Amino acid sequence: MGVVAVSQDQLLSLEGSVEEERSPAPSAGSNEVAEFLRDCPLVFGLDDEGLEQVASLCTIVTFHAREQVFAEGEVDSGLWILMSGRVRLYHSDPEGRQLVVGFPAPHTPLDLAALDGRPHTVGATALERCRVLLVPQAARVVIARRFPETIVNTMRQLSRDLRQRDISHAVLSFRSARGRICCTLVQLAEQYGIHQYKRVKINFRLTRQDLADRSGVTLETSIRVLSDLQRRGVVATRSKVIEILDQAELEEWSGCSECELDCTVFAKPTAADMPQVARPVPAGAPRRLVTSLR
Secondary structure (H helix, E strand, O other): OOOOOHHHHHHHHHHHHHHHHHOOOOOOOHHHHHHOOOOOHHOOOOOOOOHHHHHOOOOOEEOOOOOEOOOOOOOOEEEEEEEOOOOOEEEEEOOOOEEEEOOOOOHHHHHHHHHHHOOOEEEEOOOOEEEEEEHHHHHHHHHHHOHHHHHHHHHHHHHHHHHHHHHHHHHHHHHHHHHHHHHHHHHHHHHEEEEOOOEEEEEEOOOHHHHHHHOOOOHHHHHHHHHHHHHHOEEEEEEOOEEEEHHHHHHHHHHHHHHOHHHHHOOOOOHHHHOOOOOOOOOOOHHHHHHHHH
């Protein structure tokens, strides 16, 4: 898929189509997308009408298990946002070995770095049947012009992604194999954790190979460390779901007490995390109106 060049005519055409969508009732598919977008960090701050306008410019694409969403090095023409299912983001080498960058949660963009139109720096493959929202490149320009708050939201999400990558890189560089696996579990607990009394259930199905690839260790090491953690009563596994039984002990093994890395950036962002963006003040507006707008 190549990069779409956005001309002024295309922008006017897309903006005109948005205007036309204001009057008719949204379709069932558009309603579904608008409802989904309520929890998407990139469009926090938009009202119902704004969400419906954005939804009208998007397309839902379905991928089956082991189907590639996009390849590392591929130039794409749109932004992909996970709606449902599980996706693996990874780097790969010519021998087929993979280093997993992460398992994005629903409402999360898969590779914001590709917004500049350059090739993807990661690959994305569906681990099961997935539904992914595609925001075409030309539509992104229209959305940014019409809703400036989405620009700030995107910058903040890019910062979160960068911090996550930096932390993961530091862990791979300085932690032992056991420390890497424990840090991965701490990060996944932030991202997918459901707190149940003193336990934390990582609500994401992981194979031993997934854990190994995410932690940058061999499968044998992943099996050995996880079995040891189970034997010590630190974690338990059932149907590929890991439950942290002793978070303090896990954090001790991961070196959290001596670490200055903030793994809370792996948690799902909420609307409260995003700043309010002032609307542009109309030229020649009365002072009273300017004050109220600000």
